[in-house]
Structure formats: C-alpha cells, structure tokens
Amino acid sequence: MDTQTLIYLFVGASFALYIGIAIWSRAGSTKEFYVAGGGVNPVVNGMATAADWMSAASFISMAGLIAFLGYDASVYLMGWTGGYVLLALLLAPYLRKFGQFTVPDFIGTRYYSKAARVVAVICLIFISFTYIAGQMRGVGIVFSRFLDIPIMWGVISGMGIVFIYAVLGGMKGITYTQVAQYCVLIFAYMVPAFFLSFLITGNPIPQLGLGSQVNDGSGMYVLEKLNLVLLDLGFGEYTNGSKSMIDVFCITLALMVGTAGLPHVIVRFFTVPKASDARKSAGWALVFIALLYTTAPAVGAFARLNFVDTVNEQSYTEAPEWFTNWESNDLIAFQDKNGDGVMQYRAGNAFEGAPEFSDERGPSGERLVTNAPVSDSENEIYVDRDIMVLANPEIGNLPGWVIALVAAGGLAAALSTAAGLLLVISSSVSHDLLKSTFRPDICEKGELLAARIAATAAIVVAGYLGIYPPGWVAQVVAFAFGLAAASLFPAIFMGIFSKSMNKEGAIAGMVAGLVFTFAYIAYFKLANPAANVAENWLFGISPEGIGVVGMALNFAIAIIVAKLTAAPPPQIARLVDSIRVPRGAGGAQNH
Amino acid sequence: MAQDNLPENGTSQDESAYWRANIRLLVSLMIIWFAVSFGAGILFREFLDQFMLGGYPLGFWFAQQGSIYVFIGLIVFYSWRIHKIEQRYHVDDDDERSAGISGSQEGED
Numbered sequence: 006m007d008t009q010t011l012i013y014l015f016v017g018a019s020f021a022l023y024i025g026i027a028i029w030s031r032a033g034s035t036k037e038f039y040v041a042g043g044g045v046n047p048v049v050n051g052m053a054t055a056a057d058w059m060s061a062a063s064f065i066s067m068a069g070l071i072a073f074l075g076y077d078a079s080v081y082l083m084g085w086t087g088g089y090v091l092l093a094l095l096l097a098p099y100l101r102k103f104g105q106f107t108v109p110d111f112i113g114t115r116y117y118s119k120a121a122r123v124v125a126v127i128c129l130i131f132i133s134f135t136y137i138a139g140q141m142r143g144v145g146i147v148f149s150r151f152l153d154i155p156i157m158w159g160v161i162s163g164m165g166i167v168f169i170y171a172v173l174g175g176m177k178g179i180t181y182t183q184v185a186q187y188c189v190l191i192f193a194y195m196v197p198a199f200f201l202s203f204l205i206t207g208n209p210i211p212q213l214g215l216g217s218q219v220n221d222g223s224g225m226y227v228l229e230k231l232n233l234v235l236l237d238l239g240f241g242e243y244t245n246g247s248k249s250m251i252d253v254f255c256i257t258l259a260l261m262v263g264t265a266g267l268p269h270v271i272v273r274f275f276t277v278p279k280a281s282d283a284r285k286s287a288g289w290a291l292v293f294i295a296l297l298y299t300t301a302p303a304v305g306a307f308a309r310l311n312f313v314d315t316v317n318e319q320s321y322t323e324a325p326e327w328f329t330n331w332e333s334n335d336l337i338a339f340q341d342k343n344g345d346g347v348m349q350y351r352a353g354n355a356f357e358g359a360p361e362f363s364d365e366r367g368p369s370g371e372r373l374v375t376n377a378p379v380s381d382s383e384n385e386i387y388v389d390r391d392i393m394v395l396a397n398p399e400i401g402n403l404p405g406w407v408i409a410l411v412a413a414g415g416l417a418a419a420l421s422t423a424a425g426l427l428l429v430i431s432s433s434v435s436h437d438l439l440k441s442t443f444r445p446d447i448c449e450k451g452e453l454l455a456a457r458i459a460a461t462a463a464i465v466v467a468g469y470l471g472i473y474p475p476g477w478v479a480q481v482v483a484f485a486f487g488l489a490a491a492s493l494f495p496a497i498f499m500g501i502f503s504k505s506m507n508k509e510g511a512i513a514g515m516v517a518g519l520v521f522t523f524a525y526i527a528y529f530k531l532a533n534p535a536a537n538v539a540e541n542w543l544f545g546i547s548p549e550g551i552g553v554v555g556m557a558l559n560f561a562i563a564i565i566v567a568k569l570t571a572a573p574p575p576q577i578a579r580l581v582d583s584i585r586v587p588r589g590a591g592g593a594q595n596h
Numbered sequence: 597m598a599q600d601n602l603p604e605n606g607t608s609q610d611e612s613a614y615w616r617a618n619i620r621l622l623v624s625l626m627i628i629w630f631a632v633s634f635g636a637g638i639l640f641r642e643f644l645d646q647f648m649l650g651g652y653p654l655g656f657w658f659a660q661q662g663s664i665y666v667f668i669g670l671i672v673f674y675s676w677r678i679h680k681i682e683q684r685y686h687v688d689d690d691d692e693r694s695a696g697i698s699g700s701q702e703g704e705d
Contacts, residue, residue: 079659216650226651288671
C-alpha cells in the first residue's frame with residue numbers, strides 16, 4: 006500500500022474509534038456532562054489529563070522548537086511539566102474536596118460573590134479561546150499536508166469530529182475518547198523516536214540515545230557533534246541558549262504557574278472520586294506526559310542533525326522528496342541567493358518575513374519567493390519549525406505506516422485538547438453564567454441543552470479562529486499561560502491557603518493581573534511588534550514570561566485591598582477548613 | 597470551630613495539627629521543586645555544564661530531562677507521605693471510595 010492510502014486508513018480508523026466511544030458514553034445528566042459523574046479512576050483520569058494537556062503544540066511544535074532553540078527550549082519542557090507539581094501539591098486535592106463542577110464555581114463560592122464568579126468566567130473564556138485557536142490550526146496543518154485538502158476543509162472535518170463526541174458525550178465522552186487519543190498519540194510519537202534514536206546512536210531508547218555517541222564511527226556524543234555542526238554553520242551552541250537568564254527564569258515560571266491555572270486541566274481533577282485520588286491522578290498524568298516530554302528533546306536534536314545532513318550543501322535538483330512536499334505546502338522555501346543551485350543552510354534569516362510565493366519557478370525548479378533577501382546572511386533556507394515532528398519520519402526515511410501513524414497522532418493531540426477546552430467553555434456558559442448567575446431557576450434538562458448549544462457555538466468560533474489564525478501554533482498557546490498565571494492561579498491559591506482573603510481583594514487582584522498581562526502582550530505582539538526587542542521589555546522579560554509579573558501584581562494588589570476592606574464572613578473560614586481536610590469528599594457534592 | 601464533627605472524623609485540634617504538618621511538608625517539597633528546575637536547570641546551569649552525565653552536560657540534562665524525573669518523584673512522595681500524615685490525624689478519605697462511587701453511578705448505564 007502506498008503512504009497516502011495508509012494515512013487515510015489510519016486517520017479514518019482512529020476517527021471511527023473516537024465516534025464509537027462517543028456513542029457508547031453519551032451523557033445523560035449535567036453531572037455526567039460536566040465532570041463525567043465524578044467517578045473516574047485516577048489512572049484513567051491521569052491518561053485523559055495527559056491527552057487533554059498534550060496539544061497540537063506539544064505534539065507538533067515542541068520538538069521543532071527544541072530543534073531550533075536548543076537549550077532555550079528547556080523553558081517549555083520544565084514549564085509544562087513543573088506545573089503538575091503545583092497542581093498535585095497546591096490545588097487539585099483541595100478543589101476536588103470542594104467538589105463542584107467548574108473553576109468559577111470555586112471562585113464564586115469561596116469569594117461569596119457573583120461578581121468574582123463572572124470575572125473568573127471572563128478569564129476562563131479568554132484563556133480557553135486563545136488556546137483553542139492553536140489546536141484548530143494544528144488540525145488544519147495536519148489535514149492539508151497529509152490528506153491533501155485545503156486547511157479550511159481540514160478544520161471543518163476536525164470540528165465535525167469534536168462536535169460529535171464533545172456535544173453528545175460531554176466530559177464523559179471526552180474522558181474516554183481522550184484515553185484512546187492518548188494511546189494513539191503516544192504510540193505515534195514514540196515509534197519514530199525509537200527508529201531515529203536507533204538509526205543515529207544505535208540505542209533505541211531516545212532518552213538514553215541523546216546522551217550517547219553517534220554511531221558514525223567518530224566516537225563523538227550526539228550533543229557534542231550537534232554543537233560542532235551548528236557552530237560551523239554560524240549558529241550558537243545547541244546546549245547554550247541565547248535568551249537572558251531572567252527571561253528563561255520568568256518564562257519557565259509563567260508556564261508552570263499557568264499550567265496549574267488552566268481551567269481545562271484543573272477541571273479534570275473534579276472527575277475523580279475523592280481528594281486523595283486527585284493527587285494520585287496528577288502524578289499519573291505527569292508520568293504519561295513525561296513519556297512524551299523526555300522524548301521530545303531527543304527528537305528535536307536528532308531532527309536538527311538529520312536536517313543539516315540532508316539539506317545543507319545539497320543541490321536543489323537532488324533535494325529529498327519531503328523537502329519539495331513541504332515546499333509545496335508553503336512551509337519550506339529555498340531562495341538561491343548566490344545562484345549556484347545548491348542549498349546553503351546557515352544562521353540568520355534567508356529573507357524578510359514569511360515566504361510569499363510567486364507562481365514562477367527558479368532555474369533549479371524551486372518555487373520563487375518575492376521576499377527581499379537578507380544580504381548579511383548566507384542562509385538560503387526558510388523552514389517553519391512546526392513541521393519538524395511531522396516531517397521527521399520522512400527525513401529519517403522511515404516506512405509509510407510510521408508517517409501515517411504520525412498524522413493520526415497529531416490529529417489525536419489537537420482534537421483531545423480542543424474537546425477539553427470546548428467543554429470548559431460550554432460549562433462556564435451554561436453552569437456559571439446561566440444556572441448560577443442569570444437564570445437560577447433553569448431545570449436540569451434546560452441546563453444540559455444550554456451546555457450543548459454553548460459547546461456548538463464554541464466549536465464554530467474555534468473553527469473560525471483555526472481557518473483565520475492569529476499566529477503560529479506554539480506562540481498562540483504561550484499567551485494562554487501568561488493570562489492563566491496572572492489571573493486564575495493566585496485567586497485559587499489564596500482561596501485555599503489564606504482564610505483572610507476576601508472578595509474585594511480577589512476581584513481586584515484578578516482584574517489587575519489580567520489587564521496588565523493582556524496589555525503588555527497585546528502591545529508587543531499586536532499593536533507594535535517592531536518594538537518587541539529585549540531593550541524595550543520591562544526588566545528584560547519577554548511577553549511570554551510577563552505572566553510572572555502579572556501574577557506578582559495580582560498577589561500584591563489582592564493582599565493590600567484585602568487588608569483595607571472587610572474580612573470575609575465566618576462561614577468562609579468554615580468552608581476553607583473543610584476543603585483543607587480530605588475526609589468527607591463524597592458528601593461535599595450538591596448534585 | 598468544627599464542633600459538628602463526629603469524633604472519629606478527627607477533632608479540630610487534629611485538623612489544625614494536620615494542616616501545619618502539611619504546610620511543613622509542602623514547603624520542603626517546593627524547595628526541591630525550585631532547586632532542580634530553577635536552580636540546577638537555569639541559575640547554576642553554566643556551572644553544572646562542566647560536569648558530564650554520559651553525553652549530557654549536567655545542567656542541560658537537568659533542564660531537559662532530570663527536572664522532569666524529579667517532578668514525578670515529588671508527586672509520588674507527597675501522595676505517599678501526606679497519606680501517612682492524614683491517617684495519623686484521622687483526616688484521611690480511605691473509607692470514602694464506596695461513597696464517592698455510589699454517588700457517581702446514579703446516572704450511569
């Protein structure tokens with residue numbers, strides 16, 4: 006069978022599996038729709054959390070970022086795993102003990118205020134939509150490259166699949182679909198990694214392979230060789246970053262705290278039976294996540310080595326097939342600046358901005374770009390970082406079924422995260438805005454219907470954002486973390502660990518954190534991108550890491566305002582006492 | 597404070613003693629969390645990079661591999677240790693699995 010047929014087969018089979026699970030696990034009550042009935046086994050929940058968590062950015066973009074950033078990409082590796090320590094130790098067991106459906110539920114009840122609940126809903130919707138745009142974009146990239154259909158139709162097919170199982174099954178359908186998606190995505194990630202590690206080092210375990218010698222007889226270690234090769238081409242050393250230490254520090258912290266504050270992750274811990282299960286479940290989630298996250302650095306390094314090996318100083322007419330495939334998808338470009346027909350891969354940009362292709366072909370047959378060349382760099386290659394994982398099996402010359410597997414895995418990663426996000430958006434609308442704020446008299450059936458309508462609307466908006474994306478995948482996702490770190494995390498944390506935090510303090514803190522972080526990011530990323538350089542940054546902190554300052558601002562303002570206003574009523578102290586001890590979780594649910 | 601608690605559920609003294617023990621444990625684990633990631637992976641990375649772990653410079657290894665393994669260890673250790681502390685102060689949720697599940701299976705098929 007040829008690769009294209011295999012891809013259709015693998016993707017089709019995985020979709021059929023998800024839809025089958027959705028039909029089997031339809032939600033009948035709001036409790037099933039919001040938290041899968043609250044009876045999910047902690048290991049199963051850990052696996053679902055891992056799939057929910059590992060998005061198109063983790064699966065598709067992360068290894069590519071690592072390949073091109075080297076040490077600097079450590080911020081993603083530590084940031085996106087260290088957050089689970091915060092979750093397991095500081096948030097998850099207490100939120101589970103509290104025992105309701107949504108994050109705004111907790112904030113609204115703990116801060117005895119509808120206003121606090123509405124502020125939390127606004128933060129949540131903001132964070133979730135920023136995040137979901139990246140997922141739909143990932144779906145689009147996979148579809149357009151592997152199934153040869155336009156990005157728009159790719160996004161629409163993805164939306165259709167998510168619609169079926171998120172709207173029908175709610176959290177229950179999503180949980181069991183995510184377990185299947187985890188299996189697909191981790192298998193799809195590990196198989197090419199084993200192959201590549203074995204090809205390059207002779208050791209099939211990627212985590213060990215990255216620390217081993219290259220089996221080309223030179224006796225050099227992988228990282229040693231990579232450093233040498235890159236220095237030769239004018240890049241910095243792979244194991245040495247170019248970001249400043251304070252920026253690396255702040256981005257890592259913002260990603261960790263942001264992870265712990267992401268509503269679609271937190272809500273997964275509402276689905277286990279009791280508080281101690283929430284801790285175990287976070288541990289399992291991190292084990293399942295770490296499998297991919299400790300493999301990604303190896304995949305990134307191998308991909309960079311392979312890329313240099315197969316592309317640099319190669320004449321375009323003999324370029325490998327994957328190179329021209331991705332070129333025809335606009336994600337790779339070759340601008341023959343010295344006219345020798347040979348591809349020189351060096352440090353620096355080949356030309357200004359993203360490639361604008363004209364319809365003409367150059368003398369060697371390459372697609373011509375109209376961008377102005379960058380004259381002080383000899384580099385002639387433009388490559389989109391997002392393609393590294395997807396192109397890896399082709400670059401490494403792996404068999405067709407591995408390529409098909411990676412296509413199915415990329416879709417599983419994007420769809421599972423999109424579904425989790427759609428769920429928190431729809432439950433915050435139907436439960437927090439409708440049931441708890443504006444229409445308290447709504448009946449169970451009405452609330453369930455509202456949840457389904459909200460999920461449908463959210464899918465349509467997400468699809469629109471996917472077809473007309475506001476940026477490339479990982480960058481869009483990075484914003485959600487800054488906003489979550491600056492708004493929701495401090496409010497939840499103080500709600501558990503401080504009895505004196507009151508509604509005035511919490512609301513002022515959330516608003517200050519959100520507004521500051523949003524304004525900073527919007528200024529440098531949207532309003533004035535030309536000014537986005539280290540000299541203009543506050544304390545040298547980039548927009549990706551500014552969530553840390555927003556978080557500090559949130560804490561400071563909340564504490565000052567709480568000191569100046571009335572203490573919370575006595576029943577709040579009793580509520581805090583009760584969520585601090587694990588005993589009694591079963592009775593804490595009100596449905 | 598919690599007069600309405602049944603005696604076998606732990607007294608309010610038990611609950612505050614449990615909470616103090618929990619905070620002490622959390623503080624020490626968060627110090628390790630900080631030390632392996634921000635310490636070894638970022639602040640002291642260049643110093644540690646002079647040592648090698650196989651083909652990995654040590655600081656680089658902490659940043660891209662080691663810290664993640666320690667994170668898992670921290671959660672596993674906390675789960676185990678806090679459970680012991682909960683039992684000592686009679687605030688554990690060991691016998692609540694049945695209650696949680698029977699409460700949750702009402703709507704299941």
